[in-house]
Amino acid sequence: MRKINIIVADDDKAIRVVLDTALKRSGYEVTMAENAAGLWKLVQENYADLIITDVVMPDENAFDLIPKIKKINPNLPIIVMSAQNTLMTAITANELGAFDYLPKPFDIKELLSIVNRAISEKNKFIDKPNLDKNEDIFPLIGRSKPMQEIYRVMARLMHSDLTVLITGESGTGKELIAKALHEFGDRKDATFVPINMAAIPRELIESELFGHEKGSFTGAISRKVGKFQIADGGTLFLDEIGDMPIDAQTRLLRVLQEGEFLTVGGISPIKTNIRIIAATNKSLQDQIKIGAFREDLYYRINVIPIKLPPLRDRNEDIPALVNHFISKNSKEINNIDQDALMYLKDYIWPGNIRELENFIKRIVTLYPNESISLELVKEELSGLNNTLVADGASLRSLSDYIEKYLSQFTLDELIANQDDLYQRVLVEFEKPILNYVMKRTNNNQIKAAKILGLNRNTLRKKLRSLNMDLSKL
Numbered sequence: 001m002r003k004i005n006i007i008v009a010d011d012d013k014a015i016r017v018v019l020d021t022a023l024k025r026s027g028y029e030v031t032m033a034e035n036a037a038g039l040w041k042l043v044q045e046n047y048a049d050l051i052i053t054d055v056v057m058p059d060e061n062a063f064d065l066i067p068k069i070k071k072i073n074p075n076l077p078i079i080v081m082s083a084q085n086t087l088m089t090a091i092t093a094n095e096l097g098a099f100d101y102l103p104k105p106f107d108i109k110e111l112l113s114i115v116n117r118a119i120s121e122k123n124k125f126i127d128k129p130n131l132d133k134n135e136d137i138f139p140l141i142g143r144s145k146p147m148q149e150i151y152r153v154m155a156r157l158m159h160s161d162l163t164v165l166i167t168g169e170s171g172t173g174k175e176l177i178a179k180a181l182h183e184f185g186d187r188k189d190a191t192f193v194p195i196n197m198a199a200i201p202r203e204l205i206e207s208e209l210f211g212h213e214k215g216s217f218t219g220a221i222s223r224k225v226g227k228f229q230i231a232d233g234g235t236l237f238l239d240e241i242g243d244m245p246i247d248a249q250t251r252l253l254r255v256l257q258e259g260e261f262l263t264v265g266g267i268s269p270i271k272t273n274i275r276i277i278a279a280t281n282k283s284l285q286d287q288i289k290i291g292a293f294r295e296d297l298y299y300r301i302n303v304i305p306i307k308l309p310p311l312r313d314r315n316e317d318i319p320a321l322v323n324h325f326i327s328k329n330s331k332e333i334n335n336i337d338q339d340a341l342m343y344l345k346d347y348i349w350p351g352n353i354r355e356l357e358n359f360i361k362r363i364v365t366l367y368p369n370e371s372i373s374l375e376l377v378k379e380e381l382s383g384l385n386n387t388l389v390a391d392g393a394s395l396r397s398l399s400d401y402i403e404k405y406l407s408q409f410t411l412d413e414l415i416a417n418q419d420d421l422y423q424r425v426l427v428e429f430e431k432p433i434l435n436y437v438m439k440r441t442n443n444n445q446i447k448a449a450k451i452l453g454l455n456r457n458t459l460r461k462k463l464r465s466l467n468m469d470l471s472k473l
Ligand SMILES: Nc1ncnc2c1ncn2[C@@H]1O[C@H](COP(=O)(O)OP(=O)(O)OP(=O)(O)O)[C@@H](O)[C@H]1O
Pocket: 139, 140, 141, 142, 168, 169, 170, 171, 172, 173, 174, 175, 176, 177, 281, 324, 353, 354, 357
């Protein structure tokens, strides 16, 4: 039987040697090129089953060569390796129809498994036109390993309409990723419409999403167009989906299943053509366990999960982020000392990238003309810690917290939300208390009732009225 022939192109000798040994050991025939010209020559002269190539080579960039190779052999799988590990590299590789993209340094086992997959799926990949995109259009900073993995998933999603669920701690970049998926996808010419479930009063969510007819409820003085209609043809970003009320979840599920919806009070169904991207910093699995999130809806939206790492798991990205935020936020020229940068790198940022960005914004505003020194950073960080402690202290008082919560609404908003503020605040309170205790007791109602000082029937009634599914308990 003819041996499978793989062409490897890389100007780095060490990589050539490693790949040669590993591929030959796996039974493949290997031909080597040291630059783009060598690769092009081999492709024209030899029969190749697969190409593994570096991107940046001394004479030419492999990305410029791939379209030429695809022209003479459209089905030839090409695996791209690169040390330029940005989202743009991953996207370009994907746009050019590369079989896969491997950020360097990579695990040889992973490469071999991709090679095996490429050989067995050989005819699957179609030629795609080159796309001339500029990295500056959408800066997603960070080339750490966890981010490269995210870029690879994103790149594969560029021409798809699959529903994506982005999870990750607060400030890890969920919204930014959602926007990037839209901006680089096929729907980029239509609108990206975000809606934050945690920021809208619960009883208004359905009308925000689906719109309402005039007079359909008290306060509905005119017809309202919902986000589903505004986002038609584009992307609807359901932010903080873990905070979606259960009734709205039921309605959303129906819309996703049927591809059409009714406005609140409406009678004729409206067809939708929408890509859904959802995000949450809550564990939906936990929410499902306590009956606060519908399991069937979870499976509908969790088609492609993207889990964003907290900044502490990718702290090698911090120096690049810091420099990015300095140039983004400073009109003057600020620069930062190396030791200050290293100090920031090892600092644990509780609010992730948002916290880091706010910190840099503050420093460049307070000290516009200075070079940022280690001393300055330490001083400002200790100030930051004090405010955090102060905030934490005030949050320990529940009444302060309620006041803070209520003060975000204007009087008009409070009036528009009808006349049950007292009841609503009580409900807002009951749910987390019950959630928490049910979780801590592993859903043991007897124990929970005891801790809460409620009788068991009352507890059951409350759980039911709060839509916390009893069958799961
Ligand atoms: N990779 C990145 N490169 C540059 N800036 C980033 C990156 N990730 C996040 N940011 C910035 O950090 C801030 C927080 O990001 P974003 O709002 O997307 O986070 P989030 O996960 O949605 O947070 P929350 O859960 O609090 O809503 C934004 O200003 C965003 O532009």
